[in-house]
Amino acid sequence: xxxIEDSRVKISRKIFTQAWIYYALYLLFIMGSSYLLxxxxxxxxxxxxxxxxxxxxxxxxxxxxxxxxxRFIPDIPLTKDEDSxxxx
Amino acid sequence: xxxxxxxxxxYTALLMAIGLWSYRIVEKVPISKYExxxxxxxxxxxxxxxxxxxAGGLASAGTFIAGPGMCYExxxxxxxxxxxxxxxxxxxxxxxxxxxxxxxxxxNALTYLDLFKARYQSKIIIVMLATLVTIxxxxxxxxxxxxxxxxxxxxxxMGYLASLALGSLVVLIYCVLGGMRGTSLxxxx
Numbered sequence: 692x693x694x695i696e697d698s699r700v701k702i703s704r705k706i707f708t709q710a711w712i713y714y715a716l717y718l719l720f721i722m723g724s725s726y727l728l729x730x731x732x733x734x735x736x737x738x739x740x741x742x743x744x745x746x747x748x749x750x751x752x753x754x755x756x757x758x759x760x761x762r763f764i765p766d767i768p769l770t771k772d773e774d775s776x777x778x779x
Numbered sequence: 780x781x782x783x784x785x786x787x788x789x790y791t792a793l794l795m796a797i798g799l800w801s802y803r804i805v806e807k808v809p810i811s812k813y814e815x816x817x818x819x820x821x822x823x824x825x826x827x828x829x830x831x832x833x834a835g836g837l838a839s840a841g842t843f844i845a846g847p848g849m850c851y852e853x854x855x856x857x858x859x860x861x862x863x864x865x866x867x868x869x870x871x872x873x874x875x876x877x878x879x880x881x882x883x884x885x886x887n888a889l890t891y892l893d894l895f896k897a898r899y900q901s902k903i904i905i906v907m908l909a910t911l912v913t914i915x916x917x918x919x920x921x922x923x924x925x926x927x928x929x930x931x932x933x934x935x936x937m938g939y940l941a942s943l944a945l946g947s948l949v950v951l952i953y954c955v956l957g958g959m960r961g962t963s964l965x966x967x968x
Contacts, residue, residue, distance in 0.1 A: 697881070699877060699881060700877075700878065702877070703873075703874070703876075703877035703878055706873045706877070707873045707874040709873070710866075710869050710870055710873030710874075711870065711873075713866070713869070714866050714869070714870055717865070717866060718863070721859065721862055722859075725859050737855075738855065740855075741855045741858060744859070745855070745858045745859055745862050749862050749865055752865070752866075753865065756866070756869070766826075767877060769877070769880040769881050769884055770884050
């Protein structure tokens, strides 16, 4: 019997890959900015690396994620099991 | 009266009202659907509310008390360490969220223990997992209650034990009366 995978699982794996790529980029940005921006006081007396690397960058990434989730993560019905019925 | 106490009392009253309002919804549900309503809010909270509840859940004693404390003690590098966990829920939900959602609906599971029960059909595994969950969640919950009591004591000037009792009582009321619906809405607020 040929195994037919539930199409939702394929989407799930795609989202999983996207999520880890996004997290890797986020880590790269916060680590990079934290190590490269220096310790000179910037706004509110915070060092540059703290304000930009650890406040601005996370906020930008969170807002970007809202946009990306709306754009690239489809709303999958979790109750419709047509694919699984076809398997049987 | 101190403004902080006024805000605290208003917030406490709001949480109690949420508990009672949720109870009125839960008690109207037929007994056959009661379990699903109480433990999973009828599976009808929606993505936005669930996301906000997760965000609210992260606003814990660790975030508001331990995090700033560690930052004060060890310096700004603690902010960087904290930032690693910002997308923790994305990383957890992306690989398992959809799968667990589909399977849980198929086997009518409301908790992870129900899922494991459906998968392994073994009482020993369920007892073992329930014991582990209890052991590891107790210190976590105790930390939250202690943190809440410290904040209440600081805000209102009440004694530590009275703050602990009051904080625990409010949480107990909206959890027991409102189930998941009450808990979610209270966390959202």
